[in-house]
Amino acid sequence: MSGSLKSRLHLNIPEVWLRFVLALLGLGLAFTSALFSTVAREAGNLYATIGLASGALLLATIVGLTTIPYLARRVFAERMRNAFDYDVTFPGIVYVLLTVVLGIAALNTGNNLLYIVVAVMLAAIVVSGFASAQVLRDLELDVRVPEHVFAGRMVPARLILRNLSRWRPSFSVRVSAMRAPQSVWKRKSPLKKDLSIFQQTAYFLFLAPQQELRAELELKFASRGRYRETGFGLATRFPFAFVTKTRRVELAREIVVYPAVDAARELVDVLPMITGEFETFTRGRGYDLYRIREYLPEDSARHVDWKASAKSGSLKVREFSREDEPRLRIVFDNPAPGSVPAASYEAAVQLAASTAWHFANEDVQVSFLAAGCNAGEELYRFLEYLALVQPKAEASVLESLPESNDYNLILTTRSHSALPPFLAACSYVIELGQPPALAATNKETAPDRSLGFPRG
Numbered sequence: 001m002s003g004s005l006k007s008r009l010h011l012n013i014p015e016v017w018l019r020f021v022l023a024l025l026g027l028g029l030a031f032t033s034a035l036f037s038t039v040a041r042e043a044g045n046l047y048a049t050i051g052l053a054s055g056a057l058l059l060a061t062i063v064g065l066t067t068i069p070y071l072a073r074r075v076f077a078e079r080m081r082n083a084f085d086y087d088v089t090f091p092g093i094v095y096v097l098l099t100v101v102l103g104i105a106a107l108n109t110g111n112n113l114l115y116i117v118v119a120v121m122l123a124a125i126v127v128s129g130f131a132s133a134q135v136l137r138d139l140e141l142d143v144r145v146p147e148h149v150f151a152g153r154m155v156p157a158r159l160i161l162r163n164l165s166r167w168r169p170s171f172s173v174r175v176s177a178m179r180a181p182q183s184v185w186k187r188k189s190p191l192k193k194d195l196s197i198f199q200q201t202a203y204f205l206f207l208a209p210q211q212e213l214r215a216e217l218e219l220k221f222a223s224r225g226r227y228r229e230t231g232f233g234l235a236t237r238f239p240f241a242f243v244t245k246t247r248r249v250e251l252a253r254e255i256v257v258y259p260a261v262d263a264a265r266e267l268v269d270v271l272p273m274i275t276g277e278f279e280t281f282t283r284g285r286g287y288d289l290y291r292i293r294e295y296l297p298e299d300s301a302r303h304v305d306w307k308a309s310a311k312s313g314s315l316k317v318r319e320f321s322r323e324d325e326p327r328l329r330i331v332f333d334n335p336a337p338g339s340v341p342a343a344s345y346e347a348a349v350q351l352a353a354s355t356a357w358h359f360a361n362e363d364v365q366v367s368f369l370a371a372g373c374n375a376g377e378e379l380y381r382f383l384e385y386l387a388l389v390q391p392k393a394e395a396s397v398l399e400s401l402p403e404s405n406d407y408n409l410i411l412t413t414r415s416h417s418a419l420p421p422f423l424a425a426c427s428y429v430i431e432l433g434q435p436p437a438l439a440a441t442n443k444e445t446a447p448d449r450s451l452g453f454p455r456g
Contacts, residue, residue, distance in 0.1 A: 030056040087246070102117055131238060136170070136173070136247040139234055141249050150261055152220070158214055158215070161204055161213050174234075175202045227256075231249060234249060293316065330359070330367070332349075338391070348432050356368060398414065414429075
């Protein structure tokens with residue numbers, strides 16, 4: 001219809017403006033007809049009154065059916081992109097109540113001065129709404145978050161606000177994350193975490209035209225998991241603080257928070273034993289004798305050279321040449337739901353992440369493996385798996401673990417004796433769910449203490 005209307009009128013005018021002008025003309029004619037119908041009624045002309053009133057009603061109906069839906073469709077998409085929320089402030093409530101009181105007084109007394117005051121106060125409300133909308137209309141927001149985030153560590157984030165207007169400045173703008181409204185009838189579960197990225201707000205006092213300002217925020221996440229924001233809000237109380245007007249900005253951001261890799265108690269206790277077993281394995285898996293040296297506390301008793309020890313009067317051990325570079329494989333065997341308590345499971349995930357982070361930063365070739373995650377040597381891929389993993393009933397990864405010359409660090413609910421034979425001699429097992437929690441490859445040196453993984 002829009003194309004045919006322009007072609008019939010042969011006017012080089014935008015369709016929206018043409019329909020708007022025609023709507024104003026139609027409503028003007030309807031208003032004029034309504035006024036003349038009132039004059040005809042006072043003059044006692046019944047037929048003229050009915051005709052003019054019917055004509056006014058017909059014109060208003062035609063405008064409503066043809067012009068208003070078209071304009072509404074054009075405005076709908078723009079309003080969805082720049083939707084506004086309104087929150088009346090306490091000063092705004094007081095101001096409205098005062099306006100109502102003065103309006104009632106003006107009606108009762110007929111004082112023209114009161115009418116002028118009420119008109120000015122109502123005009124201030126209109127100006128406030130228009131000005132606040134203009135302040136927020138041409139603003140563009142960009143949010144930058146770090147790529148790798150660990151639980152318990154402070155990380156920087158950046159909010160960038162741009163004023164795209166060529167001539168209009170913006171005042172008193174506050175940026176915050178939008179929160180989905182909670183229904184009063186739906187009881188919120190106390191166990192459900194609010195996995196949102198931003199809890200702080202950023203405030204910009206003044207943005208000149210074509211200006212860009214930045215706000216640096218510090219983020220800290222208490223636990224691992226996926227955190228996301230679906231939108232942000234640009235809010236202002238300018239100019240009179242009657243209403244807090246918020247413009248919704250559809251801007252999605254997501255962060256995968258890795259488990260904490262700080263030196264937790266479990267890591268401090270287990271790391272020396274893992275390192276000792278691994279170094280013993282890498283030194284002793286060759287076949288050519290490299291040297292005979294003094295015994296160290298982390299050396300295995302099976303490498304003691306008793307003949308050399310008897311001659312020297314002190315313990316000596318045989319050290320063999322390595323056939324290749326030391327390689328370590330960290331295996332996380334995800335337990336079934338209910339096999340270990342939730343706190344123990346989280347401690348196990350943190351221990352796996354901490355050991356992976358430690359050895360990845362050492363002079364060790366380390367690879368990572370878990371059920372549904374063959375990360376290879378990609379550390380951050382393994383950390384992302386640990387960030388999102390939950391107990392799941394599935395086949396143990398140990399059943400399909402490929403044979404290799406790597407030394408294995410395995411976190412599992414299985415005991416050391418239940419491992420496949422080829423893993424028994426080249427693995428260090430952190431057993432989840434049975435004290436003592438650690439079962440070393442060398443049973444004589446296995447520590448007899450729990451690291452906090454009791455069976456549930």
